[in-house]
Amino acid sequence: MRRRNFIKAVITGSLGSIISGKADGYDSKKKYEKSCEDTSGPAVEWRRKIPVRYEADVAVIGGGIAGVSAAGAAARSGAKVILVERFAVTGGNLTSGGVGSFCGETRGQGEVFDEIVSSLEKFDAIAEYKPYSRENQSRIFDHEILAVVLQELVLRRSVKMLLHTRFVDVLIKGGRISECLLCGKSGQEALRAKQIIDCTGEGDVARYAGFEVMKGRVKDGLQLPMSMMYFVREVAEDKAGPQLAEGWFEPVRSKEDLPMTSVWPNGPGGKALKVKIPMFDSTDTEGLTAGEVKGRRRMWEVLDYFQRVRKKDWRFDHCSPIIGIREGCRIAGDYVLKVEDLRAGREFEDGVAKGTFYLDGHKPDDEKRTYILKKSEMDVPPYQIPLGSLIAKDGKNLMMAGRCFSADQLSLSSARVSTSCSMMGQAAGITAALCAAKDAEPRDIDASEVKREVVKRGANLEI
Numbered sequence: 115m116r117r118r119n120f121i122k123a124v125i126t127g128s129l130g131s132i133i134s135g136k137a138d139g140y141d142s143k144k145k146y147e148k149s150c151e152d153t154s155g156p157a158v159e160w161r162r163k164i165p166v167r168y169e170a171d172v173a174v175i176g177g178g179i180a181g182v183s184a185a186g187a188a189a190r191s192g193a194k195v196i197l198v199e200r201f202a203v204t205g206g207n208l209t210s211g212g213v214g215s216f217c218g219e220t221r222g223q224g225e226v227f228d229e230i231v232s233s234l235e236k237f238d239a240i241a242e243y244k245p246y247s248r249e250n251q252s253r254i255f256d257h258e259i260l261a262v263v264l265q266e267l268v269l270r271r272s273v274k275m276l277l278h279t280r281f282v283d284v285l286i287k288g289g290r291i292s293e294c295l296l297c298g299k300s301g302q303e304a305l306r307a308k309q310i311i312d313c314t315g316e317g318d319v320a321r322y323a324g325f326e327v328m329k330g331r332v333k334d335g336l337q338l339p340m341s342m343m344y345f346v347r348e349v350a351e352d353k354a355g356p357q358l359a360e361g362w363f364e365p366v367r368s369k370e371d372l373p374m375t376s377v378w379p380n381g382p383g384g385k386a387l388k389v390k391i392p393m394f395d396s397t398d399t400e401g402l403t404a405g406e407v408k409g410r411r412r413m414w415e416v417l418d419y420f421q422r423v424r425k426k427d428w429r430f431d432h433c434s435p436i437i438g439i440r441e442g443c444r445i446a447g448d449y450v451l452k453v454e455d456l457r458a459g460r461e462f463e464d465g466v467a468k469g470t471f472y473l474d475g476h477k478p479d480d481e482k483r484t485y486i487l488k489k490s491e492m493d494v495p496p497y498q499i500p501l502g503s504l505i506a507k508d509g510k511n512l513m514m515a516g517r518c519f520s521a522d523q524l525s526l527s528s529a530r531v532s533t534s535c536s537m538m539g540q541a542a543g544i545t546a547a548l549c550a551a552k553d554a555e556p557r558d559i560d561a562s563e564v565k566r567e568v569v570k571r572g573a574n575l576e577i
Contacts, residue, residue, distance in 0.1 A: 133547035135368035159522070164295060166304040170196040170274070171550035173294060175281045178206025179532045180516030181313030182228040182264050183539030187571070188311075189271040190225075191464065191547030196274045196305060198296060201259040201436075204268065208532055211341035212434030214257035214386060218471040222574030226267070227536040233263040237542070246470055248493065262422035281314065284323045290510045291323060309546035309556070310512050313539065315549055316397050316442030317518035325508035326446040329397065331523050338440035338527060339392035342409030346428035348383045348419070354427035358418040363411050366419035373481035375416055385428065388438070389416050389480050391543035396439045409437045440476075440517070440530060447520025448557060449502030450502065455524055456494040460576050464561035465498030466545075466568050466576050467537035475527035486524065495576040498562070499529060501564060504542050505556045511549070513556055515542040541568050 138540040172188040173410045175201030176179045197204070220231060220243060220468035234240035239256035269276060279298035284291045294305045312319035317327050326329060330337045358365055366372055374390035389412050394405030413433060420426040456469065472493050485492065503520040506512040515538035516518070517530040528534075545556055545564050552559070 155550070161304065164302050166293065167300075168196055168235050168274075168276075168296075168303070168305040168307050170194045170305070170307045172196075172309045172311065172312055172546045173198065173305050174311045174543070175294065175319050176206070176313035176315060176516070177201075177204035177264075177275070177336035178313060178516055178535070179208055179264075180535040180542075181206070181311070181538035182268060183224070183536040184311045184313055184543035185268055185273045186226045186229075186271050187224075187410050187540040188547040189268070189273045189543075190528050190571075191544055191551075191567075193316050193547035193550050195271075195309065195543075196276065196295075197268060198276045198279050198305070200278070200280050202277055203547045204264040204275070205257070205261050207215060207436075207438050209257050209261040209264070210434065210436045211438040212257055212345070212386065213388075213438055214260070214380065215252040215254050216533055217252045218469070218533035220253050220533060220574065221245075223533050223537050224434050224540040224568065224573040225571040227533065228572055229267055230263060230536075232426050234260065239261070244263070247558060248472065251471075256381065264300060268447060281318055281322075284319060286323060288510075291512055294319070300456075301349060308511065308553075310509075311539075311542050312444075312445065312506070312512060312514040312544055313516045315517050315534030316440060317445045317514065319512060320445040320509070320514065320518070321397070321443055321508055322510065325506055325512070327443040328446060328450075328520075328522075329443045330441070331478065331556050335402050336393060337396060337442070338523065339390050339476050339481075340394060340396060340405055340409070340440060341388045341438040341476050342391055342433070343388050343418070343438055344413045344433040345380055345431040346385050346387065347431045348385070349427055349429045351403075351427055354429065355422070356418055356422045358414050358421075362439070362485055364417050365415045365422070366562070367423065371417065372419060373412060374476070374483040384431070387413075387416070389413060390476065391437065392476075392478055392481050402437075406437050407432075412449045422528075436558075441523065444521055444523075444526060445514045445518050446508070447503045447514070448505045449500050449520060451499060451503045451519075451521035451525045451529070453522055453524040456497045456528060459495035459497050461577055462498045462567065464501040465575055466541035466561070466564055467499040467534060467573070468496055468577065469494075469497050469499060469529045469534045470535060471528045471531045471534065473524055486527075494528060498575060498577060499534065499538060501541065501545065501556075501561045504538060506543070510555050513542045513546055515539040519563045537568075538575055540571065540573065544571075
């Protein structure tokens with residue numbers, strides 16, 4: 115019989131107060147320590163032996179485009195990889211969130227992204243390639259087919275997927291994350307890995323470890339606004355008409371009252387609609403709940419306007435199961451990418467990924483199509499993302515990729531798009547695999563070695 119390893123976990127305090135952050139430069143580690151000392155409120159002590167069911171060289175927590183790219187790249191490097199995803203499919207915002215569009219340049223992102231695009235083309239499920247420009251910002255694809263493409267990509271590379279599995283907490287020994295605690299249908303279990311990559315989008319691994327994170331704009335901590343995606347079908351005129359029941363919600367009756375709403379094609383006879391939902395905290399349990407509720411209400415209020423006022427022959431089809439999050443928490447890294455770096459088109463000695471998208475920072479405190487910057491200030495030249503922005507400064511074996519990488523808010527508004535997130539994931543996966551093979555830490559790896567491998571695998575880092 116196989117011997118089962120066990121660990122003991124002890125959690126004390128109010129989890130909600132432990133994991134929330136506030137603004138740029140906010141130190142969640144100090145808040146964690148303070149919450150453990152605070153005995154004024156209710157508290158519980160929880161103890162249980164948990165089996166160490168999984169062991170790997172590299173554990174990737176979060177299966178969005180950054181997580182899939184990290185897992186795929188690490189596996190190609192020969193590492194034993196486990197990918198943990200809370201939903202039924204990988205892809206994050208692109209699949210579960212219903213965002214069927216790659217923003218930014220879709221060529222030269224690296225071999226993982228190339229394989230994704232190639233597979234979508236075989237399904238005839240992606241628009242024709244056009245070089246990125248402000249006039250050609252995005253490339254539409256079928257998000258349901260992408261879910262299958264991503265699944266098969268990681269399986270072909272022998273990545274072990276754990277779906278319907280929640281990341282719960284970490285254990286730290288000597289500054290290293292020794293185990294990640296998970297909970298799936300088998301119950302609570304532990305994952306032991308040499309290297310961890312946080313691709314949760316909200317920086318969950320770092321936050322639960324008590325590492326420093328940054329969130330929102332400096333003056334009030336407000337994050338870039340979320341968006342709700344939903345879908346309609348074009349039907350015959352005699353089958354159209356309003357669907358919102360009388361007395362429900364507060365339907366929009368004029369164009370002036372519309373929130374920011376985007377509409378684009380979604381296959382034959384279909385449309386995708388995106389509605390801006392500002393001022394909810396995606397890293398807070400109650401905040402995210404309220405955002406989801408508001409999003410679904412706003413969805414119907416806006417749809418009623420198109421059906422009743424604009425006389426669109428649209429029938430509601432479905433809504434994405436999760437709201438689209440632009441900004442959660444950004445993890446403080448060895449280097450914090452700044453908007454000045456983007457505007458200068460900066461090249462780094464340890465540059466391992468590239469961004470091209472404009473500074474798409476929607477104002478976080480209103481629902482209109484308003485931006486933080488003037489239109490004349492939004493364009494940036496191509497810029498590099500350094501390896502230092504993918505290494506958590508408070509941990510010895512934690513990296514990050516995707517929208518929780520180390521950057522200020524305006525830098526994130528550009529680099530958060532799927533193409534750049536995929537490049538970050540590939541670089542983090544390559545680095546983590548090198549660390550596992552050499553029994554080293556990320557900051558001990560020669561960045562030029564990572565950079566050479568990134569370029570060898572098809573990433574265009576030229577700016």
